[in-house]
Amino acid sequence: MSAVTTDYCSLQLVLSLLGPGDLAVCQAVCTHWREIATLPEVRGACLRRAWGVAQITANSSKEWSFLQVLIMQSWIRNVVLRGTTKRNPHILAIESISSFVRRHHLLPGESLQAIAVRQGGDLTALKRLNSIISDYSLSCRSFIYVPGIKSLDELRGKALRYEYDHVSKRGQAVVLDSQEEDQASSSKVSEEASASAEAVQPSAAQQAQILNKMSALLAKSLHIDEGAARYYIEEAGGDIKRAVLLARNDDSWATGAETPTSSRSGLQSRLRRILMLSGGGPAT
Known part of the structure; x- marks a missing residue:
């Protein structure tokens, strides 16, 4: 002092x-x-x-x-x-x-x-x-x-x-x-x-910084780009386990694994958004 x-x-x-x-x-x-x-x-x-x-x-x-x-x-x-x-x-x-x-x-x-x-x-x-x-x-x-x-x-x-x-x-x-x-x-x-x-809750800048770090870690872990990783985290409401599960489900569907017909439309819309976030343009 x-x-x-x-x-x-x-x-x-x-x-x-x-x-x-x-x-x-x-x-x-x-x-x-x-x-x-x-x-x-x-x-x-x-x-x-x-x-x-x-x-x-x-x-x-x-x-x-x-x-x-x-x-x-x-x-x-x-x-x-x-x-x-x-x-x-x-x-x-x-x-x-x-x-x-x-x-x-x-x-x-x-x-x-x-x-x-x-x-x-x-x-x-x-x-x-x-x-x-x-x-x-x-x-x-x-x-x-x-x-x-x-x-x-x-x-x-x-x-x-x-x-x-x-x-x-x-x-x-x-x-x-x-x-x-x-x-x-x-x-x-x-x-x-x-x-x-209020003191415990992080500010908007801190939340954005945390999201960027989480996106980078998830992208490195799943071998995807950070735009797609950010999308999965936002879809999962910040839950990393659920974001990983969503990413793996989409990857399984894309590689031809069996997926219930009722969920194909939702997976297709997610893939379109991932491609747009990644800069690849809309999916055909």
């Missing part, structure tokens, strides 16, 4: 151990530090430790940018509180707790007033959070966000997902319930399995 790679990994490890305020300060040191400090792994480790959550997920760079905004807000509050008044050390967490929301799935005929009463929140704050003017706005939504976090204890061991709400045009830090956590875990496993399958 080179010295540059070692320094990069070491700095990433150190920045992952910092709090939100210190991490925000480190981003202003230089471009290299900012690049490492804004990595999803570093941001996630910082917030997991700061809030005591178990897992943080985000699907795009825009959602991770929202996480950076939360870190900067926490740093600004922390600096202001340090320099002005001597307050409770937990005041930062108390003032920032409103950044986290829960997802409330709407029921038929449900109103904003009913949701606000059930959640014990303010109707105006609920409308502002979701950019909703009236109950008519609920008809085109399946869920809304509710500010349901009242203490740090509700965040301990929970899973967070950062989402960009295209309706309200803002990011939301959603605290997942148990069912949503299971769905997120299943989705993550499926994505990892798909990524692994």
